[in-house]
Amino acid sequence: MSKWEKFASVINIALGVFIAVYSYYYLKLGIMISPGAGFLPFFLGIALIVLGVLWFITTGISRVSASKTSEGDSSCTCNDDLPGETPITGRFPRKLVFGLILIVVYAWLFERLGYLLSTLFFMLGWQILVEREKWIKTIAITVLSAATMYAVFRFLLHVQLPACVWFSLGGI
């Protein structure tokens, strides 16, 4: 995890620098008696820089102490990754990648295709690509899920769902 933590801490520092500069030059700090829109964000940006540096340093320290521990204990099977239950490896599981792609596509289709078609597409895609279910089960889960969600949002919560712009299925 050390490599990823260091990478994240550098991003954190960069974010802090951007916020501090943006707040100082664009939002303006104002005067002490009447702080401007950039006053609090500026100090938060500075805080992010300081904390990012501390994070970077402490990650290095914990890595050194962990390697010392592993040297002293031959039975330890420690690897490069320190904290975290399932550390970042740089390779993301198939389920997660397909799941993420499906949600982004769903967001893109939601207003274009309307609730019904986009939800059917999402559930169908999920069962085929993520879960790899059999066809009959896939269709049953897809139809039931779309209908249940429609009932919950439309009738119980009275939410106006987007209609299909092509077919205009009366609110569906």
Place this chain on the structure above:
Amino acid sequence: MDIFHGLLNGFAVALAPINLLFAFIGALVGTAVGVLPGLGPAATIALLLPIAYTVSSPVTAIIMMAGIYYGAMYGGSTTSILLNIPGEAASVVTCIDGYQMAKKGRAGVALAIAAIGSFIAGTVGVIGLTLFAPPIAEFALSFGPPEKFSLALVGLLMAVTLSGSSMIKGLILTAIGMLLGSIGIDPISGKTRFSFGITELQSGFDFVTLAMGVFGLGEIFYNLESTGITTIVTTKVGQVWPRLKDWTQSRMAILRGTLVGFFIGIIPGGGAVISSFVSYAMEKRIAKHPEEFGKGAIQGVAGPESANNAASSSSFIPLLTLGIPGNASIAMIFAALLIKGVTPGPFLITEHPDVFWGVIASMYIGNVMLLILNLPLVGLWVQLLRVPYGILAPLVILFTAIGSYSIANQAFDIYALIGFGIFGYFLRKLSFEPGPLALAFVLAPLIESSMRQSLLMSGGNFSIFVTRPISATLISLFAALIIGHAALSLFKRTKKVQI
């Protein structure tokens, strides 16, 4: 209005059929989600926040949210005892002895003592809330902007210090949460902050989208990586009612757990998780036979379960009286109150007595409902675990996506939700505890406005925060906590090096 009359009026509100129904729905959903591993109370409340928009009455909405919160605390023990899988973080210690009791065929007794302990602690916690909340709210009426600023900042930082494993990471999330909370039009200067020309960002991010993304979607993404989440090992529940010996052994543990949980729950960042661990450690230390702990000691179930339920009741005290949420779940309820146009804080009791007393009264009723739901229906809750994650996960995603869309009827919110979900996923991967993000986001407007008002009052002099007695006391208390925390860490590190 005195406490007695306030509570009577509260019962009149809570016993209205619609409020009873929503208290029941909240308790039911909370228990169900507490049983399901993978979604904690904060994630559940986050997922159900859009309902707060559709329920017309604020009392009804908050009664339901509170029901979900303490329902999840009850439900979390079921999987800890039967499957050795904690439903939520506060039930982690229950696994130790609860599962051992189940393996010895005493699952029913463990579940019963957890439910009875939770009921007693929950009820005592609500009595404490009833008695302590009004005087604290009255005291807080004298707070001006400097006191509000110090209280909000100190409360937030205490929550960060006590709740997470790494203070640096907690503080980073606090800063990011406050920055996210500052996006949009600055109420004083009218300048738009961090919107970068995106129209939808001019009004800032909605808390519901942030909470559903980081807590709900982030958790789903994280769980998609884990294998074996659908593995179910059912254990027979066996005899449910405890014997006289069980009761004798656990009654003092329940009492101690209740007291520990109640007082830890009041402290921002204290909450259910810490109190359950403290209670377990205390029970083990004072037990006549500490060697029985870890092998099925009933006190190891009774104490922590009582503590986490007492803490979940008492954590409403800072919210309802000072307007300071002490943990992520309470921050969700704070947001739900704001959505309904009710500002939590010292004025709540006078401006919205129906909400204040109605919620407290509903907790008494909710505790009884939960006892009924948990003991006879335990078999039903175990069956819930048979719902495959392959169905549950996409349903939760759909719920969050449509829920966030429904806030302003714009697809932008779904993209924002996905962004927060990815952010929440990486937070978990990098061992961040996401609670401070939500707390900082909801407290950012209060902290900023009270800071600006204070500086205006003092002519731009920062010493106003340390020269006014209440504000100075709060800051001193926090400084003492930080020094104590640092000294303890140093002591532990030195001890480790010596070993």
